Amino acid sequence: MSEPFYITTAIAYPNGKPHIGHAYEAIATDAIARFQRLMGRDVCFVTGTDEHGLKMDQTARAAGKATRDLADEMSLYFKQMCETLDISADHFCRTTSEHHHKASQAIWKRLEASGDLYLDRYEGWYSVRDEAYYDETELTDGEGGQKLSPQGTPVAWTVEESWFFRLSKYEQPLLEHYAANSDFIRPDSRKNETVKFVEGGLKDLSVSRTSFDWGVKVPGSENHVMYVWLDALTTYISAIGFPDDTEEWRKFWPASVHIIGKDIVRFHTVYWPAFLMSAGLPLPKQVFGHGFLLSRGEKMSKSLGNVVDPMQLAELFGVDALRYFLLREVSFGQDGSYSPEAIVTRVNADLANSFGNLAQRTLSLIFKNCEGYLPAIRGHHDDDIALLDLVGATVAQHIPAHYEDLAMSQGLESWMQAVFACNAYVDVQAPWALKKTDPERMETVLATLFICIAQLAIAALPIIPGSATKLLDQMGVPVDVRNFKNAGSHWYSPLAESNFQIAQPVGLFPRLEVPAEEGTAA
RNA sequence: GGCGAAGUAGCUCAGCUGGUUAGAGCGGUGGAAUCAUAAUCCAUAGGUCGGGGGUUCAAGUCCCUCCUUCGCUACCA
Numbered sequence: 001m002s003e004p005f006y007i008t009t010a011i012a013y014p015n016g017k018p019h020i021g022h023a024y025e026a027i028a029t030d031a032i033a034r035f036q037r038l039m040g041r042d043v044c045f046v047t048g049t050d051e052h053g054l055k056m057d058q059t060a061r062a063a064g065k066a067t068r069d070l071a072d073e074m075s076l077y078f079k080q081m082c083e084t085l086d087i088s089a090d091h092f093c094r095t096t097s098e099h100h101h102k103a104s105q106a107i108w109k110r111l112e113a114s115g116d117l118y119l120d121r122y123e124g125w126y127s128v129r130d131e132a133y134y135d136e137t138e139l140t141d142g143e144g145g146q147k148l149s150p151q152g153t154p155v156a157w158t159v160e161e162s163w164f165f166r167l168s169k170y171e172q173p174l175l176e177h178y179a180a181n182s183d184f185i186r187p188d189s190r191k192n193e194t195v196k197f198v199e200g201g202l203k204d205l206s207v208s209r210t211s212f213d214w215g216v217k218v219p220g221s222e223n224h225v226m227y228v229w230l231d232a233l234t235t236y237i238s239a240i241g242f243p244d245d246t247e248e249w250r251k252f253w254p255a256s257v258h259i260i261g262k263d264i265v266r267f268h269t270v271y272w273p274a275f276l277m278s279a280g281l282p283l284p285k286q287v288f289g290h291g292f293l294l295s296r297g298e299k300m301s302k303s304l305g306n307v308v309d310p311m312q313l314a315e316l317f318g319v320d321a322l323r324y325f326l327l328r329e330v331s332f333g334q335d336g337s338y339s340p341e342a343i344v345t346r347v348n349a350d351l352a353n354s355f356g357n358l359a360q361r362t363l364s365l366i367f368k369n370c371e372g373y374l375p376a377i378r379g380h381h382d383d384d385i386a387l388l389d390l391v392g393a394t395v396a397q398h399i400p401a402h403y404e405d406l407a408m409s410q411g412l413e414s415w416m417q418a419v420f421a422c423n424a425y426v427d428v429q430a431p432w433a434l435k436k437t438d439p440e441r442m443e444t445v446l447a448t449l450f451i452c453i454a455q456l457a458i459a460a461l462p463i464i465p466g467s468a469t470k471l472l473d474q475m476g477v478p479v480d481v482r483n484f485k486n487a488g489s490h491w492y493s494p495l496a497e498s499n500f501q502i503a504q505p506v507g508l509f510p511r512l513e514v515p516a517e518e519g520t521a522a
Numbered sequence: 523g524g525c526g527a528a529g530u531a532g533c534u535c536a537g538c539u540g541g542u543u544a545g546a547g548c549g550g551u552g553g554a555a556u557c558a559u560a561a562u563c564c565a566u567a568g569g570u571c572g573g574g575g576g577u578u579c580a581a582g583u584c585c586c587u588c589c590u591u592c593g594c595u596a597c598c599a
Binding site: 013015050053054055056058122124133167189190192193194196197200202203204205206207227228229232262263264265266267270271329331335337342345346348349350352353354356357358359360361362363364365368369410413416417420423424426427428430431432433435505507509510511 | 525526527534535536546547548549554555556557558559561562563564592593594595596597598599
């Protein structure tokens with residue numbers, strides 16, 4: 001029985017098309033999910049869209065559409081993005097689904113049964129124009145003493161009936177949980193922020209709204225809809241069956257890790273655990289808040305006009321090139337910077353010049369000098385052993401250790417070091433020269449390289465699944481070898497003896513060029 | 523204002539609990555090689571580790587202070 005591993009992305013809020021940040025999160029989560037599958041874990045990977053709330057309603061109205069139609073349309077963009085980027089999610093969930101409504105109402109009833117919900121009034125400065133409450137400190141004084149919101153719209157003191165959740169009750173339990181589970185919130189900087197925040201005291205949370213109705217109806221209070229976050233967070237359990245007693249639910253909850261952006265850490269590390277405690281359900285084992293992608297070091301925003309469409313990038317550079325760049329260049333957990341130049345430089349250096357060329361030169365030599373048959377090994381030299389050991393240790397130990405720690409960029413750094421060692425080995429051994437002086441030795445050298453390249457391709461599968469698979473296909477590596485457990489097993493000789501023959505190798509990692517029209521944002 | 527993170531070679535960054543000549547990749551320079559995607563390999567470029575002060579036999583690595591950048595500071599997500 002393999003150990004279950006349940007991982008989720010944040011459930012994206014689709015009041016616009018997906019941007020590079022959504023793509024980044026999906027890609028990173030996918031790489032982790034794929035890695036765990038290759039480690040033999042039984043993986044469940046969930047992503048989806050969080051479609052309720054005021055913003056969706058407003059966006060739809062502004063576009064002159066029915067909210068449901070907008071949700072359908074936008075959610076589809078996210079789903080398509082996942083397909084395009086090779087995201088291997090097991091479930092794509094929508095909070096508008098019937099089952100999800102049922103689950104949200106079920107968790108609501110559990111909170112209620114715990115005595116953690118009470119009806120009260122929410123008071124504050126409300127802007128009708130913005131349909132939002134503002135804190136006193138955010139307001140400015142307009143003409144005639146009229147108080148204005150940050151958007152410059154008039155606000156008025158408003159009282160609204162609302163259900164409240166006794167968040168305050170969970171202050172100590174949460175702090176105890178953070179202390180007892182040091183890995184619950186990662187990276188540490190996010191954990192510190194959360195702990196300080198909770199230590200500062202928790203107020204009860206308003207968890208229903210009556211000012212709009214685009215959401216999950218509160219059981220027994222039909223004029224209330226649930227606070228979007230309560231509903232959205234519930235996706236993590238509704239996706240695998242809750243409240244029904246399904247096999248998936250029993251197997252996969254609690255989640256191994258929620259991968260989220262650093263902006264929504266609080267919702268996942270304070271509200272969500274508190275809701276779960278109240279509901280009597282186990283807490284996820286970890287919440288990881290990744291950083292943001294900056295465009296040339298600047299925040300991306302619609303007003304700056306530097307928002308990047310991930311679909312366009314994938315089309316321009318290739319899905320695997322984009323995936324590789326994001327996971328190699330950005331240290332997971334920290335902010336990262338993106339630019340077309342950076343993608344081109346990184347991908348050309350690592351994938352095209354180093355790894356791609358290594359595979360191409362090796363397979364070409366085998367194709368030309370061995371008629372495509374895998375060369376025989378006739379006794380290894382020390383150099384061969386050293387390379388096999390280095391690549392073997394990298395693939396069996398170093399890379400998995402980094403991936404396991406969600407340090408994909410460091411795993412890829414180890415990967416590149418092994419690639420460098422292979423290229424150095426090729427140059428020192430010079431199989432093209434051995435062809436004339438010692439053909440048998442040439443065969444051993446090429447066989448050694450073949451084994452190393454296959455192992456490196458396997459280690460790259462979580463990051464660049466498409467091209468690594470194509471390479472392994474070209475090389476005839478059996479599917480059951482393509483995982484971290486079997487990559488280092490003795491599969492080469494059986495494959496060679498099976499008379500497998502490689503075809504003329506085809507380059508899988510083309511050199512990229514910076515798009516010519518790349519100019520300054522107008 | 524309060525709390526926190528960061529400031530290391532031209533660029534992007536590694537440097538855990540303090541300890542030999544501060545590291546990598548990219549770029550630059552000089553060689554080698556020619557199997558390969560004008561790709562590869564080898565060597566190299568001498569950066570006061572933001573400024574100042576302190577602790578220590580010894581400090582990017584601990585303490586203080588100053589400067590700069592950034593994040594969090596609750597109910598739009």
